[in-house]
Amino acid sequence: MILELNEQQNMIRNMVREFAEKEVRPKAAELDEKEEYPHTSLKRMAELGILGAIIPQEYGGAGLDTVTYSVIIEEISRACASTGVVTSVHNSLTAWPIMHYGTEEQKKKYLPILAKGEKIGAFGGTEPMAGSDLGAMQTTAELKGENYILNGTKTFITSGPEAGIIIAFGITDKEAGARGLSAFIVDSDFEGYSVGGIFDKIGINASLTSELIFEDMVVPKENLLGKEGEGFKIALATLDGGRIGIASQAVGIAQAALDESVEYSKQRQQFGKPLSKFQAIQWMISEMATKIEAARLLTRSAAYVKDTGARFSKEAAMAKLFAADTASWCADRAIQVHGGYGYTKEYPVERLYRDARITGIYEGTSEVMKMVIAGSLLR
Ligand SMILES: Cc1cc2nc3c(=O)[nH]c(=O)nc-3n(C[C@H](O)[C@H](O)[C@H](O)COP(=O)(O)OP(=O)(O)OC[C@H]3O[C@@H](n4cnc5c(N)ncnc54)[C@H](O)[C@@H]3O)c2cc1C
The missing domain is CATH 2.40.110.10 (Butyryl-CoA Dehydrogenase, subunit A, domain 2)
Incomplete structure (x- = not known):
């Protein structure tokens, strides 16, 4: 597996990051507070080809590989985890089963609608x-x-x-x-x-x-x-792919927790110096960064295996299991770095803490991920 993103993947990551920073992140707190669906971002994401990321070009999508798709979900989730999961479900759990099990008529009828974001x-x-x-x-x-x-x-x-x-x-x-x-x-x-x-x-x-x-x-x-009679098989195969999306979402949330912690620790002063000068804070930040890198590599590796056409149930389950734990752990540490302010709604880390928790539950709980991994090792 090549660990570096290629030129096109890098370009797409930069484009999505810029879009997410400018248009998704600024709305995240308000949408969360008001429990409002991210209509405006989704409309823009349809225009940018993100809603049709994995859909083949012949059906109006961007036809991207799973590694690139994972990068996209990570970047969107780094800005807003809610928008991240909506995008992931739209691509992985809706478009993908139609792409793989649909008839030509079904593909022609439904994939362009999904790619254009006409329907979610x-x-x-x-x-x-x-x-x-x-x-x-x-x-x-x-x-x-x-x-x-x-x-x-x-x-x-x-x-x-x-x-x-x-x-x-x-x-x-x-x-x-x-x-x-x-x-x-x-x-x-x-x-x-x-x-x-x-x-x-x-x-x-x-x-x-x-x-x-x-x-x-x-x-x-x-x-x-x-x-x-193929429904259960379709559900399980679809969820295998979906788990790469959720692992990517978890990496994005964890990265946001690290970003916030780095920023805050440089600004907040105690004992006459920034928090970032204290070793205890440096260690939390170092451990966060290390776990995130490991989670990202596991996630991209699962995406890569999927792209090769090989079985990837175990890899996807490992990525989701580890990334979900990483997201919750990093969000928890981010609150610690922020001290009392981290426990208020003034800073985004409390939202990250709440958002991170779901990644170990949906599309298969962490216990179910362990069952999938054990099942594949103990066959
Ligand atoms: C915000 C949110 C969004 C969701 N989105 C979707 C969606 O779009 N589509 C969809 O179909 N579903 C969705 N889900 C459902 C989600 O996938 C389920 O909640 C999840 O699979 C767990 O099922 P459950 O809630 O019934 O928990 P249960 O299955 O009742 O599990 C409860 C606990 O028991 C454990 N457990 C269960 N069985 C075993 C076992 N055999 N061995 C060991 N431990 C076990 C679980 O790990 C968990 O800890 C969503 C859930 C949430 C909360």
Whole structure:
């Protein structure tokens, strides 16, 4: 694996960093406070090709590799973790399964819409009784004539209230367990689709999270994604890729915690000198930087393996596990560097602390990541 970004990847990183610094970061605190979806940033990100980052050019996207995609999610999340996860779910969990399991008609119909950001993507996997145990989904999908009729409730869905295209799963064969699950491309315009309750969260507040309710929802037969019974396989493969996005988000949050700590420690004076002159502070900053570099390398390495076409479930799980811990640890240390001010809403580190925490929960908890890693080592 080549550790350095190539010229194009560097150029894209610089472009996204500049955009995120100028247009995303300044809004982050207010959107978090007001729990407002980042509409303006998303519109700009569609124009810049970020919403279609991984979508092939023939369908209107930028056709970027996973390493570049990881860099983009890191930079956006460094500025605003909520905008980062919305972008990650839109690309990894919505566009990707259509790119890989969709028919030509489905690709032509949905990928350009996602690339242009005309509709935002979501992933409807989790249900009240199916979290880590995703195979326990209870939503039913019954074929009646030319349509599937879906009934069930999805919960904790990122972008739920704003999404226009949703990858959703339902049981088409009750006797077959997880192998009886099928995947569907759902349009929020479909009859029987509605948004349920919006969650009051402790972090990533601008990425609205809600229930989705399917009540005799009519899904045309041609919106089956892959074959009947392939839903669980599609969900797991999609989440493998999604975890690289979340690991990248975690690296971005951790980097922001370090940035804030470096800045603050140089300005704040105690005992007649800047905090940055105290060894205790220097050690926290050194450890933060080292863990972030390790998390970034693991994440880019998982992205690189994905780009080679090899299996990458273990690498993605390792990256997410380590990066999530790093994000929470760095945000915690950043508060320590800021002392009492770090515990107030005056400085961004409290938001980073709240935002970091989710990275060890969604798209598979840290315990589930360990199960994936062990499963691949102990086969
Ligand atoms: C803000 C937010 C956004 C989300 N976005 C989406 C989304 O867009 N789409 C979507 O489908 N889902 C989404 N989720 C759901 C998320 O993926 C689940 O919350 C997560 O997978 C955990 O499921 P659970 O909450 O039901 O916890 P549970 O599965 O009930 O787990 C509770 C605890 O038990 C542990 N545990 C469970 N099983 C085992 C086991 N076998 N061995 C050891 N420990 C175990 C877990 O690790 C955890 O610590 C989101 C969640 C949140 C909070």
